[in-house]
Amino acid sequence: MTNLKLGPLEDDKPVKLTIELPAAVFRDLKSYAEILTRIGNATIPIELANLIAPMIERFMATDRAFAKARRNAAQPAPASPERSG
Structure with missing residues (x-):
């Protein structure tokens, strides 16, 4: 049996987005x-448009560099030392 990365598609309220694909x-x-x-x-048949969001979601969920950058962006910036005047 084929083991695709996508499983059953969830029914979620969509946000409309228009894209062009090669x-x-x-x-x-x-x-x-x-x-x-x-x-x-x-x-x-599964509608093509219904595949795009889960594919992007799966891609981002498995992109380690994205996850690390997201965690780093969520952390507060280190406090800068106070300048004495």
Whole structure:
């Protein structure tokens, strides 16, 4: 069985965003949706737009450099030494 990185898609309130994809990325996205539909035994095809957010979410969740930068950005800046005048 194929072990895709995405599992079942959650039903969440979307925020509308318009993007342009290179044709090759669009073809790969379409193929991914077809495979996910087939292995999930879905009766209706998965909409391509519904794949994009979970893919980006998964990518960011597994990007260690992003997680580290995010943690560092959330930490307060070190206090600067007071200047004597």
